[in-house]
Amino acid sequence: MAKRSKRYTPLRLLTLSSAFLLILVTPYLNMRFHFNFIQGWFQSLSIGNLWFVSPLEGLESILTSRSIYGPLLVGMLTPITLALLLGRVFCSWICPISFLSEVTDWIIRLFTRKKHRPFGLRLPRRVFWFALIGEILIALIIGAPIFVFLSPPGLVGREIMMITLFKTIAIEGVVVVIVLAMHVFSKRMFCRYFCPLGALLALIGIKRRLIIEADLDECLKCNMCKRACPLGLDPQKGEGTSPYCWNCGKCTEACKASALAFKWREF
Amino acid sequence: MKSRKKSIEKNRSKNNSRRSFLKLSAAAAVLVGISEKGQAFTIKGSPVKTNVLRPPGAVPEEIFPSKCIRCGRCVEVCPYKAIRPLDIRSGIYAGTPLIFVKEVPCYLCMKCVEVCPTGTLRPISQEETRMGLAVIDKHACITWNQELALCRTCYNVCPFKEKAIKLNELRPVVIDEYCTGCGLCVHGCQITQQNGKKAINIEPIYAYRPVKW
Numbered sequence: 001m002a003k004r005s006k007r008y009t010p011l012r013l014l015t016l017s018s019a020f021l022l023i024l025v026t027p028y029l030n031m032r033f034h035f036n037f038i039q040g041w042f043q044s045l046s047i048g049n050l051w052f053v054s055p056l057e058g059l060e061s062i063l064t065s066r067s068i069y070g071p072l073l074v075g076m077l078t079p080i081t082l083a084l085l086l087g088r089v090f091c092s093w094i095c096p097i098s099f100l101s102e103v104t105d106w107i108i109r110l111f112t113r114k115k116h117r118p119f120g121l122r123l124p125r126r127v128f129w130f131a132l133i134g135e136i137l138i139a140l141i142i143g144a145p146i147f148v149f150l151s152p153p154g155l156v157g158r159e160i161m162m163i164t165l166f167k168t169i170a171i172e173g174v175v176v177v178i179v180l181a182m183h184v185f186s187k188r189m190f191c192r193y194f195c196p197l198g199a200l201l202a203l204i205g206i207k208r209r210l211i212i213e214a215d216l217d218e219c220l221k222c223n224m225c226k227r228a229c230p231l232g233l234d235p236q237k238g239e240g241t242s243p244y245c246w247n248c249g250k251c252t253e254a255c256k257a258s259a260l261a262f263k264w265r266e267f
Numbered sequence: 268m269k270s271r272k273k274s275i276e277k278n279r280s281k282n283n284s285r286r287s288f289l290k291l292s293a294a295a296a297v298l299v300g301i302s303e304k305g306q307a308f309t310i311k312g313s314p315v316k317t318n319v320l321r322p323p324g325a326v327p328e329e330i331f332p333s334k335c336i337r338c339g340r341c342v343e344v345c346p347y348k349a350i351r352p353l354d355i356r357s358g359i360y361a362g363t364p365l366i367f368v369k370e371v372p373c374y375l376c377m378k379c380v381e382v383c384p385t386g387t388l389r390p391i392s393q394e395e396t397r398m399g400l401a402v403i404d405k406h407a408c409i410t411w412n413q414e415l416a417l418c419r420t421c422y423n424v425c426p427f428k429e430k431a432i433k434l435n436e437l438r439p440v441v442i443d444e445y446c447t448g449c450g451l452c453v454h455g456c457q458i459t460q461q462n463g464k465k466a467i468n469i470e471p472i473y474a475y476r477p478v479k480w
Contacts, residue, residue: 027343036382039344039382040338040339041338043339044338046340053385057336058336061334061385064334065333067334071386072385075384143332143359144332144359145335146332148336149337150355158362161339162352165342165348170355171356172355172361
């Protein structure tokens with residue numbers, strides 16, 4: 001029997017909930033104590049002097065206004081480097097929609113007492129790229145990064161800020177509800193096919209270093225990894241190296257034979 | 268047989284992606300179609316008007332909605348809750364920050380210009396701020412339309428008094444060279460006209476200046 005594979009889910013859930021806690025608490029700290037050390041959410045976040053700007057938002061701002069602002073590029077540098085090395089890890093380890101989806105999963109599991117629920121609708125995976133292209137095209141046509149404003153990861157933070165500061169909820173919060181409803185209907189449907197931010201991160205991380213490698217000699221062809229994957233990928237056929245994979249590590253845990261593991265790809 | 272099935276599948280997926288693309292373009296066409304007369308490629312007119320202003324250091328209104336990524340950090344950092352984001356009803360201006368100076372004026376703390384990540388609000392000093400220009404309505408202002416009326420609230424609250432606003436025979440006069448358009452005078456003014464305007468109002472005359480590339 002090969003070595004027991006490491007469990008990543010507790011660590012991932014911890015990261016997800018602390019990232020959610022970060023955007024949950026900072027508006028209140030900003031409002032009540034003028035504590036501006038940590039500021040913003042996942043469209044643009046600052047921790048002290050370290051700035052992050054979401055690559056999609058930054059790219060659209062540059063494209064639609066046809067001008068380049070230095071600090072914006074510097075802010076985009078960290079997320080792009082992260083995506084270049086690790087791929088779509090933002091989606092599975094940080095994104096608040098991911099957190100809310102996990103919470104939804106947990107609630108569903110409480111009621112149905114089933115460990116796995118059926119996967120639901122499958123579309124061709126290329127829809128993902130068309131979502132990105134379509135989004136950028138529409139933004140260029142109407143001349144404003146308006147769909148960025150409707151992208152759920154940023155919207156969650158915006159709604160939390162609106163509730164904290166102005167005690168109201170903006171109408172566009174419906175988008176978050178729709179995305180979660182899609183998730184109930186079919187696992188991570190928005191993340192898989194329609195999230196332009198995820199598509200951009202996947203595109204950047206197309207040759208990423210951290211991959212999930214399948215050891216075919218050890219593989220029992222039991223399909224457990226396929227059932228565990230929230231994105232409907234098939235890691236035993238090497239889809240852990242595809243750009244769609246977001247390195248959540250669920251398949252490595254599901255694997256009975258320890259045939260799947262994270263690997264740092266060298267060039 | 269297998270290859271045929273594969274090709275059918277391939278075709279189907281092709282159709283699907285094409286369909287999704289067509290749907291997206293149709294949606295775009297609808298959105299552009301709503302645009303008002305004379306304003307190509309905008310879904311609605313700009314929300315900036317009298318007493319409704321952009322935060323300090325804002326780029327011209329022409330490129331404001333395209334440059335701003337709606338991250339809301341200026342809204343969050345404002346200690347007076349003066350900056351408010353618009354919602355989806357404002358068309359392409361949704362999510363952009365605005366200051367309604369009649370409710371809460373800008374106190375020129377200059378925190379928002381430091382946090383903007385896209386350069387939509389440029390880092391500038393208090394004196395350089397040009398959110399608009401205060402204009403006194405001489406028909407509404409009691410010091411101008413009455414004899415012997417003593418009111419100088421706008422003069423008292425102005426952060427740049429004796430520079431941006433002066434008293435000429437006890438009547439306030441705005442010096443446009445120094446007025447920052449912060450709206451403190453509007454907020455302080457005691458006279459509200461029938462149309463909702465005060466006796467002194469901020470006109471966003473700088474929002475429509477030409478864009479410098």
